[in-house]
Amino acid sequence: MKKQNVSDAVIRRLPRYYRYLHDLHRKGIVRISSSSLGEKMGITASQIRQDLSCFGEFGQQGYGYNVEELRAEIGHILGVDRQHRVIVVGAGNLGRALINNFRFHDSGFLLEAAFDVSPNLIGTEVGGVPVLNMTELERFIPEHRPDVAVLTVPQAVAQSTANRLIDLGVRGFWNFTNVELTSTVENVRFEDVHFADSLLTLSYRITAR
Amino acid sequence: MKKQNVSDAVIRRLPRYYRYLHDLHRKGIVRISSSSLGEKMGITASQIRQDLSCFGEFGQQGYGYNVEELRAEIGHILGVDRQHRVIVVGAGNLGRALINNFRFHDSGFLLEAAFDVSPNLIGTEVGGVPVLNMTELERFIPEHRPDVAVLTVPQAVAQSTANRLIDLGVRGFWNFTNVELTSTVENVRFEDVHFADSLLTLSYRITAR
DNA sequence: TAGATTGTTAATCGATTAACAATC
DNA sequence: TAGATTGTTAATCGATTAACAATC
Numbered sequence: 237m238k239k240q241n242v243s244d245a246v247i248r249r250l251p252r253y254y255r256y257l258h259d260l261h262r263k264g265i266v267r268i269s270s271s272s273l274g275e276k277m278g279i280t281a282s283q284i285r286q287d288l289s290c291f292g293e294f295g296q297q298g299y300g301y302n303v304e305e306l307r308a309e310i311g312h313i314l315g316v317d318r319q320h321r322v323i324v325v326g327a328g329n330l331g332r333a334l335i336n337n338f339r340f341h342d343s344g345f346l347l348e349a350a351f352d353v354s355p356n357l358i359g360t361e362v363g364g365v366p367v368l369n370m371t372e373l374e375r376f377i378p379e380h381r382p383d384v385a386v387l388t389v390p391q392a393v394a395q396s397t398a399n400r401l402i403d404l405g406v407r408g409f410w411n412f413t414n415v416e417l418t419s420t421v422e423n424v425r426f427e428d429v430h431f432a433d434s435l436l437t438l439s440y441r442i443t444a445r
Numbered sequence: 446m447k448k449q450n451v452s453d454a455v456i457r458r459l460p461r462y463y464r465y466l467h468d469l470h471r472k473g474i475v476r477i478s479s480s481s482l483g484e485k486m487g488i489t490a491s492q493i494r495q496d497l498s499c500f501g502e503f504g505q506q507g508y509g510y511n512v513e514e515l516r517a518e519i520g521h522i523l524g525v526d527r528q529h530r531v532i533v534v535g536a537g538n539l540g541r542a543l544i545n546n547f548r549f550h551d552s553g554f555l556l557e558a559a560f561d562v563s564p565n566l567i568g569t570e571v572g573g574v575p576v577l578n579m580t581e582l583e584r585f586i587p588e589h590r591p592d593v594a595v596l597t598v599p600q601a602v603a604q605s606t607a608n609r610l611i612d613l614g615v616r617g618f619w620n621f622t623n624v625e626l627t628s629t630v631e632n633v634r635f636e637d638v639h640f641a642d643s644l645l646t647l648s649y650r651i652t653a654r
Numbered sequence: 655t656a657g658a659t660t661g662t663t664a665a666t667c668g669a670t671t672a673a674c675a676a677t678c
Numbered sequence: 679t680a681g682a683t684t685g686t687t688a689a690t691c692g693a694t695t696a697a698c699a700a701t702c
């Protein structure tokens with residue numbers, strides 16, 4: 237690790253590098269140069285080398301990069317080898333769809349439990365994950381110390397639920413509520429998935445003018 | 446409409462402006478200045494004025510902006526008043542979760558039908574939307590001319606399904622497959638929702654180093 | 655060794671912020 | 679009218695691209 241302040245633009249490109257390197261590795265490709273990777277990804281070789289230089293020196297002059305080695309390095313930078321623990325808070329349609337479909341493990345996350353208020357759901361299992369009563373949060377979190385909460389609760393309780401989780405020690409939020417959350421507590425991180433914003437940018441681009 | 450080339454950075458901020466103005470309007474606020482809006486949103490007044498100037502002149506010196514008027518203008522720029530038609534292709538967990546939870550109407554979209562290959566799903570309704578056989582696409586699309594397809598099919602058939610829809614005339618794709626789609630056909634637009642990329646950026650930011 | 659390709663420094667480009675005349 | 683705030687031009691900042699010495 238080299239740089240202190242890596243820009244958000246660089247960070248947001250890392251997962252894409254990780255994905256491409258993963259695919260190349262699966263295809264059995266052993267080495268790649270920044271120029272051929274750039275061609276595949278539709279970006280410049282300069283950008284790739286500049287981005288990587290934020291974190292260290294991973295290549296070799298005259299050779300390029302070892303695909304599996306670079307994939308592992310970027311995975312390490314992203315923290316996929318940390319076995320972060322995650323819980324799903326709100327086991328409605330969206331929460332259950334994520335549990336059933338999203339491969340948390342592939343991103344290095346260990347999904348430990350889901351929480352809901354609905355008596356119909358409490359006590360059941362979704363995709364092998366137990367759904368617990370929301371009232372259990374106060375017991376569960378100090379015991380299991382999850383790193384991230386997937387927030388899939390109704391908008392009306394989004395901020396109050398986040399506050400409750402922050403008080404209990406959760407610092408990472410994967411926020412699907414479409415509410416912009418805030419906190420004054422240090423080191424709390426919100427990653428928002430704003431479906432509506434995403435669809436509206438598509439709407440803009442297909443709108444004839 | 447003024448500018449030809451509005452940068453992606455500006456376009457991606459528009460939905461957020463739209464959201465904030467919507468909230469202000471709901472709260473009964475009639476006028477707002479760029480500086481007080483900027484303060485609320487955590488951005489500079491300059492940026493707001495610069496962004497808006499890409500599309501026209503919506504304010505008044507000494508007064509600021511009429512909230513409802515500006516909201517409507519940005520809505521128009523984004524195309525929410527176009528009643529774009531949308532179909533969901535792939536009615537698995539994620540497709541059904543979107544149909545049940547996502548307010549397509551609030552973004553100006555009219556959800557017309559869902560499609561799947563599963564006999565268990567074909568013929569049923571999800572959230573008031575009929576689930577049709579994928580084989581019906583060839584009949585349905587020329588007839589209803591949907592503007593956007595929500596792509597929630599398995600990764601293995603993502604590109605081939607996209608190609609099929611493009612051949613039938615679909616030009617907008619809200620892509621949840623985590624596969625990067627391509628097309629040589631003009632005016633085809635892909636808006637990717639990369640869950641894994643999003644979670645990995647969160648992983649990066651909570652990883653102690 | 656010769657060719658290829660890195661990591662890094664310098665140049666360019668674009669986006670954000672500041673300043674201010676115009677004017678409601 | 680005086681104060682406030684716009685739209686726009688200029689200045690600054692940061693990110694991307696180009697160039698190249700170092701070296702495998």
